[in-house]
Amino acid sequence: MEAITVGLLLPSKVFKSIGTLLGRSILISRGDEMNIEQWRSKVKRMFPEYVVPAEVALSVVHQLCIADITNPFGLVFIDVPSSGKTTVLNFFADLEDLVYATDKFTPASFVSHASEKKHEELKKIDLLPRIKNKVFLVRDFAPIFGMRDDDLLKTMGILTRVFDGEGLVTDSGLYGSRGYKGEYLFMFLGASTPISPRVWKVMSGFGSRLYFFNMNTPDKNHVELARQLKSNYSFKEKELKCRKYTKELCKETFRGIKKINWDREKDNEQLLEEIAIVSQLVASLRGTIYVWKSEGRREANHTAPLIEKPDRINQALYNLARGHAIVCGRTRLADIDIGYVIQVALSSGPLERVKLFNLLIAHDGQLETQTIMDSLGFSRPTSLNLMEMLKHLKLVKEIIEDIPGLGKKPGRTETRIKLKKRYAWFISERFKTLKNLPQGQI
Secondary structure (H helix, E strand, C coil): CCEEECCCECCCCCEEEEEEECCEEEEEECCCCCCHHHHHHHHHHHCHHHHHHHHHHHHHHHHHHECCCCCCEEEEEECCCCCCHHHHHHCCCCCCCCEEEECCCCHHHCCCCCCCCCHHHHHHHCCHHHHCCCEEEECCCHHHHCCCHHHHHHHHHHHHHHCCCCEEEEEECCCEEEEEECCCCCEEEEEECCCCHHHHHHHHCCCCCEEEEECCCCCCCHHHHHHHHCCCCCHHHHHHHHHHHHHHHHHCCCCCCCEEECCHHHCCHHHHHHHHHHHHHHHHHCCECCEECCCCCCCCEECCCECCCCHHHHHHHHHHHHHHHHHCCECCCCHHHHHHHHHHHCCCCCHHHHHHHHHHHHCCCEEEHHHHHHHHCCCHHHHHHHHHHHHHCCCECCCEEEECCCCCCCCCCEEEEEECHHHHHHHCHHHHHHHHHHHHCC
8 A cells, every 4th residue: 555644643534634733734534433432432331341452452453554564463362261352353353354354274374285276276275365464363373372392383483484574485395386475464363262381482482473462351250140141232242233333443444545654753752662661571571491490409490591682572562552543543652552562561471470570560579489379379389480480581680588587487488589670660650550541441
């Protein structure tokens, strides 16, 4: 699509002409279409617990509007079965010209070498050209994460290349070299049950291509479940209404609109620095390290940590923030955009590490072993192991052992960790404000 430059404000989705307000270029709208505030209100009436995750998904989708975004962004919703992951994805299922949805796929389908097809027929079934400039929606990504290690390693290698946005060329003995070169931009939305530690270890070797959002759907008591059965709308009726609202919100944005030239020079420097420090956190949380204790030794052994440079993560989270700004009708970053970046960042690491880090910042950057055990239900060996990991991943200061008087029992000593000064921002009032902004929208 051809690119155009727009000004500070995109007040809605149907653009008629360009006007001037206080010397700033704006786009004038018809004024009777769905906007983000109306969408939030309507979705909240149907599924209040899904408003924030669905808005994160909207932020992924709207990255397709920005001219300088050339890298795909992948977001996977994580939670236990029946927690609403698929329902949120289904909000986008009716965007026929924008979304390519499937319930299952194999990485080999991006560029096919199917022996039962003639060479000239393969282009018709290749997945990569079909998702170009679209949102690739996969309702169940768990089978990919459930592969054996060797198969997962091969799969992640293919996905890594596809998520570079530069096409994919593969070779086989049957057809030789086939594939696609050039810009193959798409956005990805998926869902999965919680990811095992072994999968994180495999993914860490390929750099950050996928990001995650822990749904953390609250449990309902028996009264709430009973009330749910008396609702005026069935579950499916509510989902269909949210599909309609989402389609109305998105349809005008993507109806023949020319891509937007985002003016990076006018981005707020503080907000960019906040995205950067969040990116550094994600890189450390996703680092690979093996910690173990040898018999008879008090000190733990560990491998050298493998921590990705944060540059790619920094760009991806910046793109996500800009996508959210477009959703809200803006072409400048605002605090709320960083709030949604934080929501994704604090889900995009191994679950136990994320839980421990969240607990750490909730306790002003200092934790003892007993507090971890009481709050997270981890055993003492697991707690000590995780504390040791955060130390070697350069998130916390050295572990101070044998601190008298901290244990629950008289005379027991404890192990303490403290957040490093470089991450002190995560215990600041500013961080707490930004983190809570998305919830404030509902």
